[in-house]
Amino acid sequence: MAGTTLEGFAERLLAITDEGRRTATYKLALLLALIDGAAEGVNPIGEPPVSLHTRIVAGQVARLYWPQIRPFPGDRGVIDLRQITNKKATILESLGSLWAHAPVRTWDEAESHPDAAKALDSIELTVARYPLLRLQTIDGVAQPFIYDVDWTESVSLKSLHASGGGEVVFRPGAADQLLRLAPLVRPLVELHWVRMVAQLNDLTPVEDDLRAHLFGADRVAFSAAVRGGLREFQDRDCFYCHEPVRDAVVDHFLPWSRWPNDALENLVLAHTRCNGKKSDHIPGSVPLQAWRTRLVAHGGDLAELARRSRTPYRPTRTIALARSLYGHLSRGAPLWDGPGVVSQNDHPEELFELLAGL
Numbered sequence: 001m002a003g004t005t006l007e008g009f010a011e012r013l014l015a016i017t018d019e020g021r022r023t024a025t026y027k028l029a030l031l032l033a034l035i036d037g038a039a040e041g042v043n044p045i046g047e048p049p050v051s052l053h054t055r056i057v058a059g060q061v062a063r064l065y066w067p068q069i070r071p072f073p074g075d076r077g078v079i080d081l082r083q084i085t086n087k088k089a090t091i092l093e094s095l096g097s098l099w100a101h102a103p104v105r106t107w108d109e110a111e112s113h114p115d116a117a118k119a120l121d122s123i124e125l126t127v128a129r130y131p132l133l134r135l136q137t138i139d140g141v142a143q144p145f146i147y148d149v150d151w152t153e154s155v156s157l158k159s160l161h162a163s164g165g166g167e168v169v170f171r172p173g174a175a176d177q178l179l180r181l182a183p184l185v186r187p188l189v190e191l192h193w194v195r196m197v198a199q200l201n202d203l204t205p206v207e208d209d210l211r212a213h214l215f216g217a218d219r220v221a222f223s224a225a226v227r228g229g230l231r232e233f234q235d236r237d238c239f240y241c242h243e244p245v246r247d248a249v250v251d252h253f254l255p256w257s258r259w260p261n262d263a264l265e266n267l268v269l270a271h272t273r274c275n276g277k278k279s280d281h282i283p284g285s286v287p288l289q290a291w292r293t294r295l296v297a298h299g300g301d302l303a304e305l306a307r308r309s310r311t312p313y314r315p316t317r318t319i320a321l322a323r324s325l326y327g328h329l330s331r332g333a334p335l336w337d338g339p340g341v342v343s344q345n346d347h348p349e350e351l352f353e354l355l356a357g358l
Helices: 006-017 026-040 053-069 090-101 114-130 157-161 175-199 204-213 222-233 273-278 287-297 299-309 314-327 347-353
Strands: 052-053 072-074 078-081 166-170 250-251 267-271 336-337 339-343
Touching: 006 026, 006 053, 006 175, 006 336, 026 052, 052 053, 052 347, 053 090, 053 114, 053 166, 053 299, 090 114, 114 157, 166 267, 175 336, 222 250, 222 267, 250 273, 267 273, 273 336, 287 314, 287 336, 287 347, 314 347, 339 347
Parallel strands: none
Antiparallel strands: 052 166, 072 078, 250 267, 336 339
16 A cells, blocks of 8 residues: 555554444444455455455355344343344345345355345445445544545445446555455454444353453443542543533543553543544544643642542553554554544654653
8 A cells, every 4th residue: 555554554444443433233244344355356366356346245244144144042042133223234134034035054055046136235235335435434534545435325226236336446555454464353353243242232241251350441430539530630621522521431541452551640531422432542632732731730630639539640651651652653543633533643753742751
């Protein structure tokens, strides 16, 4: 990919994989479908295709979901798993209808059934209209780096199947990067997928409880003293949007997924909505400057609040973690500056400079 290193591509891929605003597993399925489609489309000398047609992508999506439409034999009995917050799940319903006529074990067997084409029509249109247009977004801001498409949500199946239509065109080098990172990306995507399905179906995996027990959890109940103290330091405003805080939650400024750190200086108070939008994204220069200013202006107050609330206070460690994060952040990595404001790390030295003197 011209101008983008493997590390830069990986940062962007991690950002969309960790995107917290998913309402379905469709984006996760699409990402794996693109990887599988690129892998199966390599030429005799190992070069991946320059594009994939939406029909190919739809077939890969169907292959992923096919074994998942079977009822799940859980502790509460056999259930049909939900994979979307909406009542209507077009992809799963289309495959479910095909399953009723062809209850076979593999998609390869099902694909030869006369009704398979109708199911694929529905899946193809759904994938083209929604996850393909939304996968490469962070907090609603388009950040295309894997592929380009030339249609909108109003696209029809006819236009996708017209001459020259329906091509998902990989950006230069992107398919190669996907294949290089596939051994790391697939387990991560599958983990997110399992967790989302577990949440949608009230199935808390034992593994999640065990992981929290072994390594801690990013969502814990902080004391009223911590929340009240943070509220005062922030003049009763949300740390990210600067509007008065009402439905407040405590957020880890340096993302927990990067560096698990419950020290008080890494905690900020934010609206539930702003917290959800930030998710695990890396704060950009605007929130980083605000965090630095608070650390300098209220260092003593933070230390006293930590003492009173019995919360860890380790500014030397937290500053070192911040320097590690921003000092090794690749050029072009996405940065979150506030609700609906996403930029790229085009000047990494400027971000690192904000941590100077701490």
